[in-house]
Amino acid sequence: MEQVGESVDELREKLSKMKKLMEERKGSTLGELSARKRRETSDIIDGNFLSWIFGCALVVILSVSFYAFYNLYQAVLKKFHSHHTEL
Known part of the structure; x- marks a missing residue:
């Protein structure tokens, strides 16, 4: 009788583990998994x-x-400086 009691307890434990695994695997579509x-x-x-x-x-x-x-602007000012020589 004890063997049957132990085996029933083991079976219940295995069943609960399997239920947990099935709950975890629920929603096994690719989108839900990702x-x-x-x-x-x-x-x-x-x-x-x-x-x-x-x-x-x-x-x-x-x-x-x-x-x-800014460097381009400075180069243009240096090349074409605005000194008025006509005065």
Whole structure:
């Protein structure tokens, strides 16, 4: 009788494990699996981090553009200086 009692307890435990596995596998479509995976994994590259990266890249591009146009302006002023010699 004890063997039957132990085996019933083991079977109940296995059944509960199988129920848990089936609950975890519920929603096994590809979209739901990828959504669950995205929620479970926390990557270092998220939206906020990408915003900072693109913001820094924009600042670098704007500053290099300003520097280039300023040097071009200075070169044009040096080449065509505006000293009025007619007076």
